[in-house]
Amino acid sequence: MQASIDPPAYAELHCLSDFSFGRGASSARELFERAGRCGYAALAITDECSLAGIVRAHEAARDTGVRLVVGSEVQLVDGPKLVLLCENQTGYTHLCELLTQGRRASRKGSYRLTRAELAAGSPGTLALWIPGAEPARAQGAWLQTLFGGRLWLAVELVREGDDAAKLQRLLTLAAELGIPPVAAGDVHMHVRSRRALQDTLTAIRQRRTLVEARGLLFRNGERHLRRREALAAIYPAALLAEAARIAARCTFSLDQLRYRYPAEIVPAGCTPTVWLRQLTEAGMRWRWPAGTPEAVRAQIEHELALIAELKYEPYFLTVHDIVRFARGRGILCQGRGSAANSAVCFALGVTEVDPARTNTLVERFISKERNEPPDIDIDFEHARREEVIQYVYAKYGRARAALTATVICYRGKSAVRDVAKALGLPPDAVNKLAFALGWWNGEAPLDARLAEAGFDPASPVIRRVLKLVAELLERPRHLSQHVGGFVISDAPLATLVPVENAAMPERTIIQWDKDDLDALGLLKVDCLALGMLTCLRRCLDLLRAHHRRDLTLATIPAEDAATYAMVGRADTVGVFQIESRAQMAMLPRLKPRRFYDLVIEVAIVRPGPIQGDMVHPYLRRRNGEEAVAYPSDDVRAVLERTLGVPLFQEQVMQLAVVAAGYSGGEADQLRRSMAAWKRHGDIEKHRARITQGMLARGYTPEFSAELFDRLKGFGSYGFPESHAVSFALLAYASAWLKCHEPAAFVCALLNSLPMGFYSESQLVQDARRHGIRVLPVDVRASDWDSTLETDADADAPWQPALRLGLRLVRGFDEAAAVRIGQARAAQAFANLADLVERAGLDARERRLLADAGALRGLAGHRHRARWQVAGIEPQRPLFGRASPDEASIVIAPPATGENTLADYAATGLTLGVHPVRQVRAQLRARRCQDPRNLRALPHGAAVRAAGLVTLRQRPATASGVTFVTLEDEAGTVNVVVWRDLAERQRRVLLQARLLGVDGHWESVAGVQHLVAQRLHDYSALLGALDSRSRDFH
C-alpha cells in the first residue's frame, strides 16, 4: 500500500444513523465525531425513509464542525434503491412529502414507495442510484429520465468479493448509461468495532437469533466511516472527489427552515398584537368586573410588551383558542408551563393561578434571551381530551396538525431481553437476566447480582450480553406517539417534516420529538389528560346540583386555615399530588400554611430533590433549626423563597446567570444538559465553567462545588416551578373540597376512577372515617355513577350520604345501569321479575347484580338473590312470563366472611365489617396490638401489629428499603422493611396478604412508622373467612 501524504477530499453520502431502526449501529453524534477525526468534508445522514434523526444530526454537525447533508435512503417496491440528498430547500420540501407518502401508505414502522411516487423527479434533490449485485440497466435508464443531470451511480466497495471486478463493471455501466460514478460507503456504523452490535441489530430486526440470522449478516465490518487513506487505496481518486463535489452542491441546512404560525387565529384585518390585546382586555373585565388592580394591570402591560417584542402572540392566541373551545364545551382545563402562569394567561382563562394571589414574576417564565418558544402544557379532563384533539384536527386539518413523536429508547430490560434473545439464550434465562439487569445503567459492576441470579459473570456468553447491552442502552428503538404534543403549522406539515402513521388508527405523528422541535423553534401545544380535572369538574357540578355551593376553580376560597390544618395532618387521601405515602410523610413536617408552601410540597417530594439531599436542609431551615446564610444578595434574590435550597429548575438557571455569569441562552443549555447528562455526560463541561465563573464573582470554592453537586443531583428530575404552581393550585382546590365538602369530593373521585393512588375501597373507608354515611349499591336507588342522597330523616346533616353507583359493580355496563334508572324513575320496582322485565336485564347482568348484593331489597340475601335470578326464564311471546311459581325452598344466608369476600370480588370494597376486624380475636390471641392502642403508642415502643397488605413499594431512591402499607379496621399503618430483613423473609414479604409485623413504633412530629424486625404470614386466617374452603376432610 502506498502511503499518500494527502488523500483526496471526501464526503460520505450514504450513511445510516441509529434512527434507521435495526440497521444503523451508531448515533449521529458518534458518526460526526468520527467523520471529523477522519477529516471528511461533509457527512450525509440518509436514514431509511426517515428524517427522525436529522435534528440530532444537525446538532452534532454544528458541534463538530462537519457539514451535514440531509438525505434519505429509499427502496422502491418495484424499482431500485436510491439515496436522495437535499440540494436546496425545495428539495427538502419534496423529500419530506415523498417520505410522508411512503410512510402514510403503510402501517406504523414501515413504508411503501413505488415508481409512481417518484415520477415527479423530486426537484431540488440529488439522487444516488444504489445498484444491486446485478445492476439492472433499465432501472438506471429510468432514473436518468427522472433526474437527468442530478443522478449518480454509487460505487460501494466493501470487500465482500472481487472489488476490482465490481469496480470495472460499474464504471463500464456508468460510461454506457452516461451516469457519472461516485464513491459511497453504505455506512452502518461509525467504527469497525461496532460490527457486533450491528449484527445483533440485524438479528433483532429479523426476530431471529444470531445463529439463525447468520446468513443475513454483513460478512465484514467495512461499512463504517473508513479513514481517507484507506478509501484512497480502494477507490479511484476521481470517485472520491466527486463525492466531495456533490456534498458541496448540497447547501441546504435545517437552519433555513422557517416556521409560520397558523394564520386563522387572527380575524381578518387584525394583527396578532392588536387581537391579543383585545382578548386580554376582555379577559380582564371578566376576571375583575370591579376593575383590574393597578399592580396586575401594570404586570399585564409589561407582559404584553415582552410578548410583542418576542413575537409570541400567535402562540398565546393558539392556546387561547383551544382553551376557549374547551370552556365552551364545559371541559375543565388548566394550563401550566413556562408561560402559563402569566397574568395574560390568567386573563385569557388559560390558568387559574391568580397573579394578584401568587406574586409571580413573568421573567421567571418567559426569558427574552432564551429565545425559545414559550412552553404551555394544557391539562384537560381525562375523559374529554379526545374532544379537544378532534377540535384541533378539525380546525387546522390533518395536513397541518399532527402529534409529535416520542422516541422510545432501549432501557435496561428491553435491551437485555433483545440481546439475550439474539444470542440464543433460552426464554427462562432471558427473563432472569432481564430481571437481574432491569435497572442497570451500563456502569456499576454487576457480578454479584448476576451470580445471585444463577449466571456466571465470567462466562463468554454473559460477557457478550453485557458488552452489547451497554452499547444498546439509550439507543432509539422505535417512534411512538407523544401523549398530547400537537404541532400546528400554517403550511402543510409534510413540507416541513415527514408525517407517519401512529399505532392508533386515524392518528398521525411527525418524525420529530419535542427536543427536535425545541431545537428548531417550532410551536408545540401539549394537550394532556388529567384525571383530577375530571374529578374537580364533577365535584363542582355535584355541589351546584345539590344547591350546596356554586363555585369555580377560581372562586374556591383562598388561603383557608381549616384546609391547611387538614393538609398538615396528612389527612389527604384523594387530594391531588399530595396523597402519596411519601407526600403524607412530609406534610406533618412541612405543615403548609400558605399557597407557596404547597408549591414547594409538590416539588420537594420528588427523586431530584431527594437524591440531591435538599429535603432535610429545607425542613431544618423552615423549622428554624438552621440559619440561612446567603453568600450574596444576588443569590438571596434567587433562593430566598426556598430558604436557600435550590428546588426548581428555574432557580438553577437563575443561579447560573447571577452567580456564574451565564447568559440566558447558556443557562438554558445547562438546563438541557441537566435533563440529559446521563445520556451525553456533557454536564461535566459546565463544572469548570461554573466554578470559574463563581470564583471570579467572589464565591468560595466550597459553595461552588456544593452548588454544582446539587445540580447534578437534580439530574433529569428537576421540577419546574411553573408546573409546580399549576399543580399546587389543583392540590389546593381538591384539598379545600375534601375539607369542606368531603361527600361530594369522594363521590366525584369514585366517578373519576381510575386515577390517583387509592382504590375504591380505600377512598370509601376514608370517607366513612370522616363521618360520611355510605350506602350500598342497590338497584332501588343506585345510578351508574355514585350519587349524593340527602337523608330526609336526619335533621340538618352536615353532609349528604354517598350512594354507591352501579359502576362499582365489576363487569356491569353503563347502558344497563341507565335502563335501570329510567325504569325506576317511571315506577319503583315491585319485585325481581318486574326489575328484570322493565329494565331488560339479561342473564349476565342479573347475575352481576346478585353477586354485588344490589338486589337485597328485592330478593333478600345473596344466596337467595342468585337462586332467584337464575330461575328467571326468558319471556316467551305467547305465554307471557313463563317462570312458574316454585315451592319456596330454604336457602341459608351467607356467613359474614362469605359476604365480605363476595363484596370484594364483585365491587372491590365492603361496607360490612372490615376483614381484619373479623379476625381480630385470632390476632389478639397472637398478641397483635389493637388498632387504636397501636396509634397511641409512644415513640420507640416495641409492638406487633397486623393488617392487610395494600401496597409494597421498593423505590429506587430508597436504597433497598421496602415500604409496606397495611390496612386495618382503623386505617393504614406504614411499615418500613430494611433490605436485610426483606432478603431473609422474602417469601413472607412478597406473599402474605395478612401480614403481622414485629417492630418498633416510630412517632415523630405527627409521622408514624412501624420499623419491621420480623414478619409473620397470617394469611391463613383470611382463608377461614371463606367457609367453603373448610368443607371436607
Added chain:
Amino acid sequence: MLWACVRLPSLALDAALRRREPPDRPFALATGTARQRRLVAVDARARMAGLAPGQRLAAAEAVCGDLLVDEYDPRATREALALVAAWAYRYSSEVRLDPPRAVLLEVERSFGLFGAWLQLQARLRGELSALGFRHSIALAPTPRAARVLAGVRDGAAVTACDALPRALAQVPVARAGLPEAAAAALAGMGMRTLGAVLALPRAALQRRFGQALVEALDRLLGARPDALAPYRPPDRFDARVEFGYPVQHQPALLFPLRRMLGDLAAYLAARDGGVQRFTLRFVHADAPPTDVAIGLLAPERAAAALFEVAKLRLEHVTLPAPALELEVHADALPPFAPEATDLLDARAANALPWPQLVERLRARLGEDAVYGLRADADPRPEHACVRDDGCGAPALPALPPRPAWLLPRPIPLRGPAPKILVGPERLETGWWDGGDVRRDYYVLELASGQRAWAFAAPGERGPFMLHGWFA
C-alpha cells in the same frame, strides 16, 4: 359393575420426574410465552417454599431463589396417562381414560382372578408406586362416583348404588365433577355440598342449569348410563423368546430372529400397518441387556425385508456376553403405503433404489455412518459445509466463488510469492459463538499454476494461510 378410579394428582410432575434425575432442590414445571411464564406443577419442596401452580414464574423465583424449572410437556403427560391405562388393562378388559388425570377400570369381574378389592387395591397401589405415580384410588358402582370419591377421599369404597347419595353427601360441589359454571353458581347460592344439591327439586335445578347438570347427577348416581369411550390398548408389538441355553454366535440367533420378525410382519399385516423402527434386545445373565436399534427409511412390513435389514445390522454387533433371551419391541407403527408394482419395471434385479441403498449401508455400517452434506449460511468457510440433518438448508447468501476442495484446517502457504488474482474478500464475523475470524481472502495463482484460496491478516498481503484449492 364396580369401578375403580385411579386418580393421578401430580401426573405432570410424575411424568417429568420419570425422565430425569431426582432433583436435589425445589422443582417445578412451567409453561407459557417468555413474558407470561407460569408454574404448572410444583414438587413437595417447592410447595414448602410457598410455590403453587398458576403462580408466575418470575414471582416464584423471587420467592425461591434455587428453584429448578423444567418445561411442562403436555404430550409426555398424556403419554404417562396412556401408560397407566395400558398398565390397568392387565387387570381389567374395561378400562376408560378419564383425562386429564384419571383412569377408570371395571374391577368386579377381576376379583375372581386377582382377589378381593382389598388385595387388588393393594396390588394396584404397589405397582403404581413402583412406576413412580402418586395416586389416590376409590371404588364405586359408577365411574363418576369413583372419580369424585378418589378426588376427595383416597381409599373410599362404595359397593352399592343406594349407598351413593349418603357417601357423596359431604362432597363439595366444586369437586363433584359437575359442569363448572353450574358448580360455581350453586356454591354461590349456598349449596356447598352435593347433599344440598341432591336435596333440591330436579325441576328447579333443570330450569336454572339445564339438562347437563341433571344428567351429570344421574350419571353420578347410576340413574343413567355413562358414555365414556372404552380404552383400547396401544398399537405396539412386543415379543420375547427364551433360548434355554446361552447363545453367543450369530447364526444360532438367526432362526429365532426370522420367526419373531415373521410374527411382527403378520401382526403388521393384520392391522394394515408398517414398522419403521424396532429394537432387538438381547438379555444376558450377568450384564445389562444389549439393545440394537434398527431403523428403516420408510415403513416396511415384508418379513423378508425386515429380516434382511436386521441380519445385516447384526453382522456389526458383537455381544458382550452370551444371550439368554431375545426380545423384539416395535412401538412406532405408522401406516404402510405399499409401493405400486410396476409390470414394466426395468431395474436390474440387483440394482437398489437410493433409499434402500442408504438403508442397507446404514444397517451395515451403523446409523451414523451414512449422511449427506449441505451448504450452510454461516459466513465462515469452515462452518459453511455441514451434515445434512434433513431439516433443509436455510436460504443461502450469494457468495463469490468458493473452492471445490476446502482443507480440513488452514495450513501455512510456503514457496515463492504467489500472484494475486482476486481479492481481498474480507471476512470479519462469527463473534457470537466465540469463533470470531478476521481474514482477508485472496485467490492466488501459485508458481505451479495451481489456483489456491488463501487468507492473510486484514490489510496484509502475506504470509498466507492456504484454505482450499480451486479445481
